[in-house]
Amino acid sequence: MKPQKLKKGDKIAIVSLSRGLLGMPFCKHQLDIAIKRLEEFGLVPVLMPNTLKDMKYLEEHPEARASDLKEAFMDKNIKAIITAIGGIDTYKTIPYLMEDEEFKKAVKENPKIFTGYSDTTNNHLMLNKLGLSTFYGPCILVDLAELDKDMLPYTKETFLKFFENEKSYEITSSPVWYMERENFGPEEIGKPRETHKETHGFETLNGKGTVTGKLYGGCLESIYDAYTGISSKDIPIIYEKYSILPTEEEWKEKILFIETSDEKPTPDKLKEMLIELKKQKVLSLVKGIIVGKPQDEKYYDEYKKVYKEVFKDLNTPVLFNVNFGHSTPRCLLPYDAKATIDYDNGKITIDNYLK
Numbered sequence: 001m002k003p004q005k006l007k008k009g010d011k012i013a014i015v016s017l018s019r020g021l022l023g024m025p026f027c028k029h030q031l032d033i034a035i036k037r038l039e040e041f042g043l044v045p046v047l048m049p050n051t052l053k054d055m056k057y058l059e060e061h062p063e064a065r066a067s068d069l070k071e072a073f074m075d076k077n078i079k080a081i082i083t084a085i086g087g088i089d090t091y092k093t094i095p096y097l098m099e100d101e102e103f104k105k106a107v108k109e110n111p112k113i114f115t116g117y118s119d120t121t122n123n124h125l126m127l128n129k130l131g132l133s134t135f136y137g138p139c140i141l142v143d144l145a146e147l148d149k150d151m152l153p154y155t156k157e158t159f160l161k162f163f164e165n166e167k168s169y170e171i172t173s174s175p176v177w178y179m180e181r182e183n184f185g186p187e188e189i190g191k192p193r194e195t196h197k198e199t200h201g202f203e204t205l206n207g208k209g210t211v212t213g214k215l216y217g218g219c220l221e222s223i224y225d226a227y228t229g230i231s232s233k234d235i236p237i238i239y240e241k242y243s244i245l246p247t248e249e250e251w252k253e254k255i256l257f258i259e260t261s262d263e264k265p266t267p268d269k270l271k272e273m274l275i276e277l278k279k280q281k282v283l284s285l286v287k288g289i290i291v292g293k294p295q296d297e298k299y300y301d302e303y304k305k306v307y308k309e310v311f312k313d314l315n316t317p318v319l320f321n322v323n324f325g326h327s328t329p330r331c332l333l334p335y336d337a338k339a340t341i342d343y344d345n346g347k348i349t350i351d352n353y354l355k
Contacts, residue, residue, distance in 0.1 A: 001111040002133045003080075005354045006162045008042030010079040013072035014140055016051045016058055017065045018087025018119045021141060023052030029186040030145035037144050037151060041159070043080075048072055051084065062092035069123070070097065073106040079113065080162065085141040086118025086219075086261075091235050094126050098242045107132055113162055113354075115139070115332075117325050118261060121218030125226075128216065128335050129244050133353070135162075136218060136257070136324060137332040147188045152178065154329035161332050165355070171322070171331050171348040173201045178328040179296050180262065193328070196297075200321050202346035205291075205307045207317025212340045213287040215333055215350075216246065217257035219325065221265070224273040227280055251285035255339050259292025259325030260303075267302040274310045283311070288341050289318045290348065293327035317343040 006012075014034075016022050022031055031052075038045045048068035050058065058065055072081045097103050107130045114127060114134040124134045138144065143155050150156065154174040161169070179194040217223070226245060229236045239245055246254065260270065277283050291307065294300055304320060311318055319341060324330050334353035341348055 001108065001131050002353070002355045003111045003113045005165045006043065006080055006113065009044065011044045011046050011075075011077050012038060012080040012082055013046045013048055013068075013075070013078045014051050014082055014084060015048050015065070015068045015072060016053070016084040017069060017093055017116075017123055018083075018090040019085055020053055020055040020058030022084040023054055026185070027141065029189060030141055030147070030184065033147070033189075034140045034144035041163075046078060059089070062089070063096050066093040066096035069093065070100060070103040070106065073103065073110055073112070076110055081112060081114045082144070083116030083120050083123075083139045085139055086116070086120055088119055088231065090119045090122040091225075091232070091238055094122060094238050094242065094244070097126065104130055115162075117330070118219050119222060121222035124218055124335060125244050126242070129242065133334055133336045135332055135334050137330065142328075143330070147181070147184065147190070148192050149190055152193075152329040154323065154331070158330065158332045161353075168349055168351045171350065173198055173321070173346075174323045174329050177293065177297070177323070180328065200300075202322060202348075203304070203320045204343045204346060205304060205318040205320045206311040207288070207315055208343050209317065210340060210342045210344070211255065211288040211317065212338065213255040214253050214336045215257060215339045216254040216335060217290075217333075219261055220258045220270075220273050221261050221263070223258065224276055227276055248281065248285060251282055252287070254286045255288045255290065255341060256282065256286045257290040257292070257322075257324065257333055259327070260294060262295055262326050264295060264298045267299055267306050270299075270303060271306045271310060274306065278310060278314075283316055284314055286316060288343070289316060290322050290341065291318060291320045292325040293321045293323055295326045295328070317341070319343060319346060319348070322348070
């Protein structure tokens with residue numbers, strides 16, 4: 001199910017499905033910036049009842065986070081949902097939602113744009129299971145609340161895709177990349193990020209040729225957790241109970257996109273996570289792989305070596321250094337959209353991502 005494109009005057013719900021940062025006093029200036037920017041796009045921001053609850057409350061009440069997502073889907077006047085930020089325990093919302101027939105019916109009857117990244121991977125995969133095409137893309141605190149005088153140009157262009165209905169578009173490498181800010185305080189308002197010229201572009205690390213498939217993926221740590229339960233033994237149990245992950249046959253239709261978090265896992269940890277996906281046959285079943293740019297280019301060359309080593313006995317093609325996820329700026333990857341990846345020329349084309 002593909003949502004409709006946005007138009008001026010549409011309502012957009014803001015939800016805190018993981019960390020309750022948005023409601024903390026030290027984030028007030030960022031919330032104000034994000035609200036203003038959404039209004040400048042012609043949208044009407046709607047703060048759900050628990051969105052601005054504090055970190056402690058939301059950590060202790062995943063049912064409140066789930067309730068906000070349900071309410072946003074049930075409101076037919078809300079046309080899009082954007083997450084505040086990621087976190088570490090979004091998986092806790094899944095049982096409340098997957099046991100709620102009213103919620104599942106609302107998702108199917110009121111398909112709408114849902115965007116976010118990082119730990120929001122858990123919500124994306126749950127909604128994908130329910131048949132909704134969502135978007136691994138911008139969130140409030142990192143993108144709409146960018147402290148510079150405007151959103152980062154590449155990311156702003158990404159957000160504008162929600163207002164368009166192109167039959168196809170190409171994802172190109174950003175000409176620049178940005179270091180993550182060390183400080184997000186109000187004294188940083190108007191200050192540009194440290195900027196670097198992109199010197200690598202998209203790099204093919206394994207395989208060749210052109211493949212077409214359905215986009216699926218997210219933050220590598222989240223997907224790894226779904227199989228192993230490293231951060232919580234409950235995660236694989238929840239994923240198995242609700243059959244969240246694709247079947248073997250479904251994996252064969254996918255182009256997997258994966259990226260590493262702002263924790264910047266060591267090359268050894270990256271290898272451990274990839275080996276697990278290899279053991280689960282995911283890496284050999286999928287049609288191709290797209291890998292996100294490492295944040296701040298940390299371990300850039302070391303990560304390349306890991307991917308080459310893990311995939312050396314596989315035919316699965318791998319495209320590295322794509323601007324999505326925790327790298328800045330970021331593009332938009334629509335789940336289950338038809339994607340064509342030309343690994344010989346480093347070209348990504350997305351078809352029919354909105355109705």
